[in-house]
Amino acid sequence: MAKKTIIPIGPYHPLQEEPEFFKLHVEGEKVVGLDIELGYNHRGIEKLSESKTFEQTVFLVERICGICSTSHPIACVQAIEDAGDIEVPERALYIRSVIGELERIHSHLLWLGLAGHFLGFNTVWMWVWRYREDVLDIMELITGNRNHYAMMKPGGVHRDIKNEDIPTIKKMCDGLKKPLALFRDAVIDDPVIHARLKGVGVLSRQQIIDYGALGPTARASGVAIDVRRDHPHAAYDRIDWDVIITQNGDVFDKTVVRILEMFESVKIIYQCIEKLKTVTGPYNSNPKEIKPGDGIGHYEAPRGEVIHYIRSDGTNRPARHKVRAPSFMNIVTDREAVLGESVADASIILAAVDPCYCCTERMAAVDSRTGRQVLTSAELLRLSREKTEKLKKEIGAPGPQLDLGA
Amino acid sequence: MTREEVLAKIEQSLSDKTVEIFKKSDRRTYIEVKPEDIPEASRFIFRDIGARFQIASGIDTPTGFEILYHWALDAYNHIVTIKTKLDKEKPEIDSIAPVCVAAEWIEREMWELLGITFRNHPDMRRLLLIDDWPEGVYPLRRDYSTGGEYKKEKE
Numbered sequence: 180m181a182k183k184t185i186i187p188i189g190p191y192h193p194l195q196e197e198p199e200f201f202k203l204h205v206e207g208e209k210v211v212g213l214d215i216e217l218g219y220n221h222r223g224i225e226k227l228s229e230s231k232t233f234e235q236t237v238f239l240v241e242r243i244c245g246i247c248s249t250s251h252p253i254a255c256v257q258a259i260e261d262a263g264d265i266e267v268p269e270r271a272l273y274i275r276s277v278i279g280e281l282e283r284i285h286s287h288l289l290w291l292g293l294a295g296h297f298l299g300f301n302t303v304w305m306w307v308w309r310y311r312e313d314v315l316d317i318m319e320l321i322t323g324n325r326n327h328y329a330m331m332k333p334g335g336v337h338r339d340i341k342n343e344d345i346p347t348i349k350k351m352c353d354g355l356k357k358p359l360a361l362f363r364d365a366v367i368d369d370p371v372i373h374a375r376l377k378g379v380g381v382l383s384r385q386q387i388i389d390y391g392a393l394g395p396t397a398r399a400s401g402v403a404i405d406v407r408r409d410h411p412h413a414a415y416d417r418i419d420w421d422v423i424i425t426q427n428g429d430v431f432d433k434t435v436v437r438i439l440e441m442f443e444s445v446k447i448i449y450q451c452i453e454k455l456k457t458v459t460g461p462y463n464s465n466p467k468e469i470k471p472g473d474g475i476g477h478y479e480a481p482r483g484e485v486i487h488y489i490r491s492d493g494t495n496r497p498a499r500h501k502v503r504a505p506s507f508m509n510i511v512t513d514r515e516a517v518l519g520e521s522v523a524d525a526s527i528i529l530a531a532v533d534p535c536y537c538c539t540e541r542m543a544a545v546d547s548r549t550g551r552q553v554l555t556s557a558e559l560l561r562l563s564r565e566k567t568e569k570l571k572k573e574i575g576a577p578g579p580q581l582d583l584g585a
Numbered sequence: 586m587t588r589e590e591v592l593a594k595i596e597q598s599l600s601d602k603t604v605e606i607f608k609k610s611d612r613r614t615y616i617e618v619k620p621e622d623i624p625e626a627s628r629f630i631f632r633d634i635g636a637r638f639q640i641a642s643g644i645d646t647p648t649g650f651e652i653l654y655h656w657a658l659d660a661y662n663h664i665v666t667i668k669t670k671l672d673k674e675k676p677e678i679d680s681i682a683p684v685c686v687a688a689e690w691i692e693r694e695m696w697e698l699l700g701i702t703f704r705n706h707p708d709m710r711r712l713l714l715i716d717d718w719p720e721g722v723y724p725l726r727r728d729y730s731t732g733g734e735y736k737k738e739k740e
Binding site (some may be wrong): 217391498503507 | 615
């Protein structure tokens with residue numbers, strides 16, 4: 180029997196954009212267990228929120244995460260609206276959906292680029308992120324910021340989308356279609372990607388249900404949950420779109436779900452901006468007070484459902500504000516997904532749920548130097564890339580070909 | 586089944602445990618049960634109804650601790666929250682992690698941040714707080730004010 184070894188990944192590691200500590204238990208090349216340690220990004224946001232007014236709370240939760248920085252505000256304002264029975268004007272609902280979907284596209288593109296990077300396809304990474312820039316530019320045009328848009332407020336949105344900006348948004352979406360189709364074909368038809376991702380890190384339908392996993396992670400295993408469809412909010416019940424579901428539960432299917440979802444997002448944005456031309460009227464209802472009560476708001480963030488629970492006691496501050504991000508449920512599934520896989524595949528499996536650590540840990544306040552040593556810094560990335568190189572030679576294919584002629 | 590039928594079934598099955606039921610709207614229901622009934626109520630809504638465990642919110646209120654378990658009925662556009670009230674001095678409750686593994690992390694979080702003890706939890710240890718955080722200090726309690734409290738022990 181091979182000797183059992185622990186490979187520590189993290190807490191600070193070139194493979195991760197954020198601190199997290201995975202202890203990978205291996206026997207030879209085979210992963211036999213995983214222990215996950217959190218807390219390196221813990222900032223005390225739930226506690227902080229209790230000292231802010233409802234308006235300020237929305238800005239605070241926007242700071243939970245840089246990537247899904249509008250998912251938390253949408254869930255938060257919906258929780259406040261649920262607690263206070265506040266009406267939202269129709270125009271604001273469409274604006275919320277436009278911002279939410281633009282964010283989904285840029286978040287999925289970010290993940291796709293990183294996945295390419297982990298596998299050693301840096302061309303994918305460069306091209307994908309180049310098109311992500313276009314989405315961020317549109318965000319800047321609409322909201323004034325590439326990230327942290329500050330658009331949501333209880334009872335509506337802070338800023339209108341100007342009708343003269345609509346052609347520019349439409350043009351950007353038109354421009355995205357070709358590269359998205361290219362990414363789709365490059366990934367779905369490429370034999371090297373197949374060899375790396377198919378049948379790797381499989382999560383069964385039952386595991387998804389038991390762990391309460393969410394978003395693309397669940398939908399890739401055939402669990403058809405999507406808060407946008409199941410619990411309609413914003414403008415999602417007023418337009419025509421589909422929930423993307425695949426059945427195999429491996430990393431390949433998670434990739435496919437994310438790529439296909441971007442097409443749906445483009446579809447949603449087209450319909451919303453078309454509606455914005457005709458739906459006039461106010462874009463916020465300016466609520467003056469939040470009556471006492473419990474409120475739950477949730478929103479389908481790019482990684483899955485974000486849920487906020489707010490208790491109002493009739494003052495202008497939340498008495499309790501609970502935040503649960505999708506990665507909190509999704510990261511746990513890693514310990515099932517990596518079992519029995521090889522070390523070289525571990526990095527892409529851990530990345531496959533699109534973990535977002537700053538979302539998962541809303542609360543620690545103190546940064547402590549625990550003196551842990553990271554033993555394998557670039558080792559795993561090297562292993563993963565070597566495997567791709569080896570497969571390329573065996574298969575005789577060079578990997579995804581991206582020629583946009585630009 | 587329609588939403589009304591499912592909700593009626595939940596209401597009826599939990600009726601002998603229910604302390605109070607509050608139908609906030611056609612998308613939200615709050616059911617209060619006694620702490621000892623939480624594992625059975627959770628098993629029922631998770632296994633028999635097929636609800637999805639969203640999260641549990643622990644709250645420190647002036648009169649005691651509260652835990653709200655949020656369960657989503659995705660097919661019916663509804664969230665059922667099963668809540669319970671715990672003793673202020675000695676907050677203790679049975680873990681629902683043996684019934685629903687998804688609750689494992691959040692119970693660890695409530696334990697370290699609010700000081701609620703979960704009996705029969707399969708893997709009770711710290712989740713978010715750092716290793717040298719002092720024992721018995723619970724940052725999400727009302728009597729904990731931010732700033733100043735936390736002093737790192739000097740070697």
